[in-house]
Amino acid sequence: MKIIREILSWIIPIVIGIIVALLIHRYLFMFAKTDGPSMEPNLQDGERVVVLRQSKIKHLSVIVFDAHGLDPDAKPKSDYVKRVIGLPGDTVTFNRSEGNIYVNNQKVNQNFISNSERMNGSDYFDIDKNWDLKSLSRNWTRNTNSVRVPKGEYFVLGDHRSVSNDGRYWGYVPKSHIKGVVKAFPWSTTKETRNNINNLSY
Known part of the structure; x- marks a missing residue:
């Protein structure tokens, strides 16, 4: 009995620790590592x-969201990192001549990327011209340069528009696929970059 109690005195704290860690990962926070240049x-x-x-x-x-089942090229357990442009119910419009995005007729302040980064088309399908929602949204139910984000879903873009594989190609991100909101570590970025990740909103 003494041996059993001794074993349990070791096992029980370990099991409790594992359960607590799993609950934290599931409900509070997790760590992730970016893969690729789409958010540069x-x-x-x-x-x-x-x-x-x-x-x-x-x-x-x-x-961060699970892209499997959204992007046809995403394998199981493929997590993407993107920026939310449109919330459920928003109308998103891209003005190609200006390079500006409008949400509910309000111009989005995109000072977190340069003008050339806003204007450039994407290399993802070898498109050598400025992107627009109409030409890229061939898999969407509405083929138009102004789209309404469905209930319970989000429209996302990468900051590096010229290489980002994002909502322009495969549509919207359901709430059920979203794992959480990204926060940058204070020591890993400059103050300006950290603000562009942690504090932007409109």
Whole structure:
């Protein structure tokens, strides 16, 4: 009996610790590492971030979501990091001649990326011209340059528009796929970049 009690005195704390860690990962926060250049210049390839599970998703929040079943090329357990442009019910419009995005007729302040980064088309399908929603939304139910985000879903873009595989191609991100809101570590970025990840909203 003494041996059993001794074994249990070791096992029980370990089991409790594992359960607590799993609950924290499931409901509070997780850690992630970016893969690829789609969020440059604000998140670099290989940069580590914390993902807050319960944070409110706002305009311009950076989120992590499960892309499997959304992007036809995404394999199981493929997490993407993108920026939220449109919330459920928003109307998103891209003015190609200006390079500006409008949400509910309000111009989005995109000072977190340069003018050339806003204007450039994407290389994802070898498109050598400025992107627009009409030409890229061939898989969407509405083929138009002004789209309404469905209830319970979000429209996302990468900051590095010229290479980002995002909502322009495969549509919207359901709430059920979202794992949380990204926060950059204070020591891993400049103050300006950190603000572009942690504090932007409109």
